[in-house]
Amino acid sequence: MDKYYGIDLHCSKINLAKVNPENGNLDGEVYSEFFENFNSPRDLLSFVENNIPSSSRVGISAPGVLDKDNLIVKSVNSSLGEKITLGKDLRDKGYDVTLENDVVSEGFASSMFGHGKKALNFVLATYSSGHNCVRVNDGFIDFNPEFGHQDYRGNVHEIICGCGIKGCLETYCSGKGAAKIAESLFRKSWNFHISNQFELIHQHKPVVTIYRKPLSETDSRDPNWKIMDLSLRDYNNKNNSLFNFEDLNNKDFEEKILSNISGKNVYDAYKANKDGIPQKFIRDSQVKGIANSLNRITVNYNPLDLIILKGGLTNAWEELFEPAIEMYSEIGLIGKNYLKKPEILKTNIEEIGIVGGVANYIKKKADRNF
Numbered sequence: 001m002d003k004y005y006g007i008d009l010h011c012s013k014i015n016l017a018k019v020n021p022e023n024g025n026l027d028g029e030v031y032s033e034f035f036e037n038f039n040s041p042r043d044l045l046s047f048v049e050n051n052i053p054s055s056s057r058v059g060i061s062a063p064g065v066l067d068k069d070n071l072i073v074k075s076v077n078s079s080l081g082e083k084i085t086l087g088k089d090l091r092d093k094g095y096d097v098t099l100e101n102d103v104v105s106e107g108f109a110s111s112m113f114g115h116g117k118k119a120l121n122f123v124l125a126t127y128s129s130g131h132n133c134v135r136v137n138d139g140f141i142d143f144n145p146e147f148g149h150q151d152y153r154g155n156v157h158e159i160i161c162g163c164g165i166k167g168c169l170e171t172y173c174s175g176k177g178a179a180k181i182a183e184s185l186f187r188k189s190w191n192f193h194i195s196n197q198f199e200l201i202h203q204h205k206p207v208v209t210i211y212r213k214p215l216s217e218t219d220s221r222d223p224n225w226k227i228m229d230l231s232l233r234d235y236n237n238k239n240n241s242l243f244n245f246e247d248l249n250n251k252d253f254e255e256k257i258l259s260n261i262s263g264k265n266v267y268d269a270y271k272a273n274k275d276g277i278p279q280k281f282i283r284d285s286q287v288k289g290i291a292n293s294l295n296r297i298t299v300n301y302n303p304l305d306l307i308i309l310k311g312g313l314t315n316a317w318e319e320l321f322e323p324a325i326e327m328y329s330e331i332g333l334i335g336k337n338y339l340k341k342p343e344i345l346k347t348n349i350e351e352i353g354i355v356g357g358v359a360n361y362i363k364k365k366a367d368r369n370f
């Protein structure tokens with residue numbers, strides 16, 4: 001049988017694997033490498049050539065602006081420069097290559113191999129470093145990369161989104177958003193901020209005021225500092241260093257740890273300690289935002305049979321998505337209660353970016369190869 005390989009070019013990483021074109025299953029292991037470990041486009045090409053036999057069929061999925069005819073990924077801010085020419089380089093070496101946007105590719109993968117097989121009309125929604133969605137309607141694709149940048153009046157409206165403006169839905173529906181909220185909560189306005197925000201979300205309950213104790217009086221076991229503790233551990237792992245909690249009393253070092261906070265730190269802190277106010281606050285804010293985003297998807301893309309969810313945030317399924325889906329099921333659709341609420345499922349395709357590359361290859365070249 002012909003060999004099909006999928007390549008997923010993340011913002012910072014390449015993942016590739018052989019894929020069975022009949023069922024979309026991975027056939028063998030996934031090979032990965034960070035771009036920062038390649039010194040030149042030639043290094044990246046060698047990595048791929050070492051892991052994909054010559055004359056294979058290769059589907060690449062990638063974010064950014066794409067020149068699909070010339071198989072070049074533009075506008076990439078990576079250590080490899082502003083363009084990734086891997087697709088073109090592979091074609092020059094005799095591989096048969098296609099290139100498509102990652103989310104569009106993942107829509108095809110869901111339609112061919114995933115939960116989307118049973119639905120004529122579905123949305124694949126990404127909750128990851130960003131939030132966007134793609135609708136697949138009877139095989140046609142409608143991609144909305146800016147879905148997360150709609151205005152949403154949640155309880156952290158002052159946080160500035162990656163797009164440069166305040167109050168985007170994406171802040172509530174992304175790991176980057178969780179990290180930004182955490183960073184803001186841990187800055188010096190922390191007491192005031194938390195007490196105010198709690199007033200907002202517990203309108204009919206007594207106001208909860210949390211006083212930020214000086215670091216010298218606390219330690220990493222304090223549930224309110226769990227996010228900082230995890231960020232510090234990540235920093236030590238990355239830099240092979242041995243800083244401890246007391247080092248956070250140094251302002252410059254505290255700044256480094258604040259800017260090192262990741263969405264994963266926030267959700268891991270919630271898993272480890274639900275009693276910590278910062279992580280509980282962020283989780284509650286995001287649950288409401290996710291419920292709101294599901295509501296907007298339903299209204300914007302109706303009629304809809306199914307919403308498939310994917311992305312790093314779905315790893316915190318129990319913490320974020322179970323309560324969000326419950327909230328979504330209970331709330332009305334802003335005066336549109338006659339709309340049918342679609343089924344909601346987490347994607348069943350592991351490595352959907354890799355499988356998406358092959359799904360797009362099949363879609364584009366089906367008339368020639370099938």
Ligand SMILES: [Zn+2]
Pocket residue numbers: 148149150161162163164165168170
């Ligand atoms: Zn935005």
